[in-house]
Amino acid sequence: MDLAEGVHRALSLQALGQGVDIQLGMAIDSIKATLVVKRRLSCEMVKYWHQAQENIVNLPLANGWGEKHQFFVQWKHIEAKAAACYYHGLILDEGNTEKSHGMAVAALQAVEELLKESKKTCEAFNTTAPLSS
Template sequence: MSDSWYEVLSVLHLMAVLLLSQTNSLLLPNKATAGCQNTSSEGEIPTGPQVIGTSGNDCKRASIDIFLKAAGYLDFAVQKVLPQLPLELRNDLPLDLTEGVLKSLCLQALGLGVEIQMGMAIDSINATLAVKRRLACEMAKYWHQAHEYIKDLPLANGWGEKHKLFVQWKHIEAKAVAYYLHGLILEEGNASADIAAAALQAAEEYLKESKKTCEGFHMALPSSR
């Protein structure tokens, strides 16, 4: 019976990874119009920062749904399937199927989904700073938790270490965005100028650290550039 649960666990992991691969295809700039309708008017040049790729809003919304679905598969695997396995089998699972990796991957999917929502909010004239800050804080929370689950795992191969760097980079980047938006809100409110300046200074420091970590991620083997 434990073999059957192991197969279920493997299939859930595979389904989640395939969904994540699907979002990657959706969000690649050269695939932006393949299967998705761009909501920009003809001849209109998109303006404002975009968090991921240059795909239209339809592709972004579709990718958010897929990220949530992938996270759902992974959460089900952790909450419902792993407890069915005997302890000795759980201790002997391939690293990709261990609880820490599955939880981290689930949180990464949630973080990426919020990141896309954040990009859409930045592009929207109707989204307030408070909404953007809430999304940024939610994004930072997911990446922080993902980093906590994965940072001490023995991912010895090149891809594993690169994956750790990716999660670390996204975590720091999310904190930079959250502090920046928090600083802007403080500037607009009744907070002292010193408090607002401190938040913006923290954002700048995190941004520098994020760029450094991003470069380390790309330079780590296998090289991304």
């Protein structure tokens, strides 16, 4: 069952998401990486984690790790969305209009909600068997 095509697809999408996560981390550490680059990477990460989440939901993961793995993918998807909203908000805040500042505030408020949801999903991941911290 662990070698089924759907499992491979979900795991490859997860690997792509984690790879882009590493790229985003490198961009964050780089003084040359612009906000636009960071937003593009975070949006790409959202796409991969979303696809991984869609694929993993349809799999019969009854090996004891299935539910935990689903929480992990969901958690990473939410974090990716928060990063994308954050960088989008920062880009909007660079605008010189009242409207752009208002949209930036709305984006950053969305980030706050996503981080609350991320924390809940992280806690669910940590309390799902097998237990971890």
